[in-house]
Amino acid sequence: MKKLLTTLSAILVFTAVVTACGGNAEKPASNDGAKPTNTANTEKKPDSGQKVEIKFFSNNPDRTGGQGKAEQLLIDQYMQENPNVKITVETLSPDPQFQDKLKIYNVSGDLPDVTMMWGGARYLSPFVKNKSLVAFTKEDFAGQGFIDAAFDSFTMDGKIYGIPKNTDFLVVYVNKKVLADKGLEPPKTESDLFKIAEKLKGTDIVPMALDGRDAWPLALLFDAVVSRQSGGFDVYHKAIDRTGSFNDPAVVASAQKLQDMVKSGVFGDGFLNLDYGAARNLFGQGKAAMYLMGQWEMGLSTDANFPQEVRDNMIAIPYPASDDGKSPTTDLLAWFGGGYSVASTTKNTDEAKKFAIWLFKKENWARTVWQNGITFPAQAYDEFVTGNETQLQKDLTEILKSADEISGANSQDRLSASTSKGYLDSITELLALKTTPEKFAEAIDAIADKSHKELNP
């Protein structure tokens, strides 16, 4: 009896230990909880050569529209051309959650083979520090028409860790009809914004839809306002390089202007808890006259979820010029934020790198995104212009072409990973009217200082 019991318990312990180890070896993805959509390509192609499975991590859950569509079209094409390669896609949205998970992947040494990546020290440095990304050279992309500066934000210590996929710039989408109904015109200067807000007061039309909950659009707005106030983009660049300071009259004046905009209702009520989708919807459903967002919303006018009448009346304009003419609309807040990186730590690194380079052949990425009206590639796309472009595509092209001063990286992307959240919080606080412009300038100057020290130890 006694022996039996001892034996039994020994077996129990043994199985427990074995199953526990087995479970570990299989690597339970403990942080997989928040995965709203998970598209997997299970299509199998006949064998040829060594079978390879590449994991692709994307922030575009919608695989039938927008950049998700471009990704999927090219992935499918690549699998067709290379039957031995199977690419499985994992998606997660919105971006902050995506970035959280990407960080966890990085820390746990489990980075997907190819992943969406953002440029700038803020995102890139933890990965570079962990040596988890493949370095590319410019020769890898020779002849693909890349804009030279596009690689800058993905370059650290002289090495390229990501392939830029868009030319990003801040614009204002306008619903012509909503404005015209009230006898208004699209804004040309910042004071026009106040006039529009004044005229729309008391109606249920929001003058300018703004995604305030995510905070990063607020920081883009701040950059734009500062550039109009100071006549260029030097103020924040210098403040972050510590060759200048945020404790600058132009910053204080811009902060004041932003608070005035909030007070006069330019962004409507409740914009601080409006998330990306809600702000976009407000505009798409004709409930907002304008919408502040990047060029990547180029597909707004083809989004079938919105009423035809609204879509037909959409145009895009640059962020309005300063009233004193110091900063015209040709000063454009434009940067190369998004791209793809390849993990250096997986067994498929070489295959994944090959795929990434193939993806960015101009007839692949640049042609696909342009001709499907998805976004502006970071590559020359002139040869793919068809003449069937939408109004928004034409407007945006015009804005980009006429820009004669380009900002380069925006302020939040230049800060270190641990300080950028505080920076965004400060801007939110400013727009929530919870601080004064002077205190705000001091606060973000301290943050810039801390960031500089962290990035240049």
Added chain:
Amino acid sequence: MEQSGIDSFAPFLQREMEVTDMNKLWMDKRNIAVLITPGLLFILGLILLPILVALYLSFTNYDGVDYQFQGFDNYTQLIFHDPIFWKSLRHAVFLGLAFVLLQHPLAMFMAIITPYTGKFERILRVVIFIPSIISTFVTSQMWVSILSVQFGLINRVLGQVGLASWRQDWLGDPSIAIISIIFVASWQGFGYAYLLYYAGIKGIPSDLYEAAIVDGANRWQFNTRIVLPLMSPVIRINVVLAIVAGFKQMETVFLMTGGGPANSTQFLATYLHSKAFREGLFGYGSAISVLFVIFCLLITLVMNRLLKKDVGEF
């Protein structure tokens, strides 16, 4: 005893011997060790070890990649230079208090009333409990739409009944958002609080009710003099649960405001998440979690002291 011979005890004796044999087996230290090992390993590996690691990391500046030991830096920073941490703690205490002072009296009241509603009793308890069965994600999203400024039900109704000036930016105004969050969290947790009280009331034997009626008590007297005192163990558990729920509040806040705007609805758990996972300051996040655990222990201790009282058997 006298009537039966000693023989008739034989089966009992044998069983007794088997029992002592069994007892010996159970008392054997080696067997005990072997039997508790799996559970112990499990707890050690999955609970204690991570806690120790977190404790260790809280003394470092771990950012997910590498770290240096830096003593109590995180703690001094948290305690002396981090107003948001204290704000989060204050919000947690607020929420706990709101649970205890607003949600629970109401839940208790409903629980006392329910048995008197006759044929509506069943339906009432189902209806009250429904919000607790629906996933937090769904109810949070629902409240976000109800509280939306432009399209929200509340603001629309207010506008239509001519109270347009009462309309608020329920979740976007930093001074109101916290109240909205507390309201929604109370609403979500109401079902469970109610259920415990209701079960407690149902557990009171009906003879007590009959005895009270015979003694000439009315319903009010019965409920205040007999039901309430007998409920005190349930109340104690519920209060502890409420405070703990206030402290570990995460998902509702995370889904409704994400701690914003400008940290005005930050709670300990959301702040910890934001520090560790969004800013990549895992060392700092660990320090928050350690303080978090210490606060929870302290509160449990205090509550146990305060609520220590036995009602006796019934």
